[in-house]
Amino acid sequence: MDGQLLGSDAEPPSSRHGTITLPVLEPQDFSPRPTVEPARRIRRPRIRLTRLTRRSFPRPTHRISAPSEAFRASHFPDASATEWNDWRWQLRNRIRDLTGLARIVRLTDPELAAMQQLGDRLPVGITPYYASRIDPEDPQDALRKTMVPLPGEFVRTPGEADDPLAEDSHMPVPGLVHRYPDRVLFLVTNFCATYCRYCTRARMVGQTGEYHFNTAQYQQAIDYIAANPQIRDVLLSGGDPLTMMDERLEWLLGQLRAIRHVEFLRIGTKVPVVLPQRITPELCRMLRRYHPLWMSLHFMHPHELTPEVAQACERLADAGIPLGSQTVLTQGVNDDVETMKKLVHGLLKVRVRPYYLYQCDPISGSRHFRTPVEKGLEIIAGLRGFTTGYGVPTFVIDAPGGGGKIPVVADPVVGRDGDDVLLRNYEGKAFRYPDPLPAGV
Secondary structure, X not given: OOOOEOOOOOOOOOOOOOOOOOOOOOHXXXXXXXXXXXXXXXXXXXXXXXXXXXHHOOOOOOOOOHXXXXXXXXXXXXXXXXXXXXXXXXXXXXXXXHHHHHHHOOOOHHHHXXXXXXXXXXXXXXXXXXXXXXXXXXXXXXXXXXXXXOHHHHOOOOOOEOOOOOOHHHOOEOOEEOOOOOEEEEEOEOXXXXXXXXXXXXXXXXXXXXXXXXXXXXXXXXXXXXXXXXOOEEEEEOOOHHHOOHHHHHHHHHHHHOOOOOOEEEEEEOHHHHOHHHOOHHHHHHHHHHOOEEEEEEOOOHXXXXXXXXXXXHHHHHOOOOEEEEEEEOOOOOOOHHHHXXXXXXXXXXXXXXXXXXXXXXXXXXXXXXXXXXXXHHHHHHHEOOEOXXXXXXXXXXXXXXXXXEEOOOOOEEEEEOOEEEEEOOOOOEEEEEOOOOOOO
16 A cells, blocks of 8 residues: 555454344245135235345445546546545555656646655655645645645744654653643554645654554553553544554554543544545444544645545544544635635534634744734634634644643633623624622722
């Protein structure tokens, strides 16, 4: 699968439940009994029963939207619809190099120069499905900006760092970040289906290649979690956990669910957005065995909300998994109110709750992606009160140096006038709320 298992050991044994074979009753077991008056017996038609097999019912299929079908016909004419809908085929045929990228996008001189300069930095990796969403002619296309390198990636400005959130310094064992008292971030792979150019963990992929960690590495993290009863919440991330085979992911979930003080599990992923074919009925049936299980999906722009993605989100939601979105505020991609409003409205329609809007982390070479913090406040102000509260994410800065997520809000409390608190609403109007001061104050 494009080298993604390099460095991995064999898949762990599956913890799938066994199956029970039930006998099939033959027609003679349903012979009609005699009536009270045999002479007037009614002749009934014989009932023919057939053995039911999996083939008796149509297998669930993945949707293929018109843009995807046109892209497949144009760029992958030898691929059948079945192959296109196979997530493994999608991974094997990712756009990975200059030749592949130039075949689907008319590269500008800066894009061409950046591709030639990449070296061992964060590689390019775009699934054919996600490539079908990119405008090949417009260098200002929002999704293209997040996928195709630019020379700005090689310019490191003050305040930037390869590991700006100090994750490596908060790892008690390899691959496990323990920053908050009751939660840990479990990095289970450094492989992603598609690489975002603003990736906080570009250092992991660029310097170590693409592979899933092996069971010995996993066990160190699992043992640490088991030995620390204050840990009640485990977030699986990476890389992207949903790029792993069902058996490997289920083994991990089973090991964590067996730890009594772990109350719930979370998965952080962009796979439903860039590789919706991965969200199979089999995967969803497996995931639902490990509730309470939550999932954070990485959405960036309303153009990502396709029929394929809607189906993937519907399957996850139908499996009982609460879905939240995490969006990185990015210059020229989603840094205006109307774009963000279309995104959050579209997310709610596919049963995804907008959760976080992140200020872009100051990773090395990210200056061309980052917006002023005031831009995030402006967007939240343009959403709050103008759309449902379910559609307003929390704007946060993940504090450099390991300070954790800090909400950034425009303070609606204007001040106090005697026994009244003065408030300002979304329209900028002032209101009073009675809040008498304690006696003697």
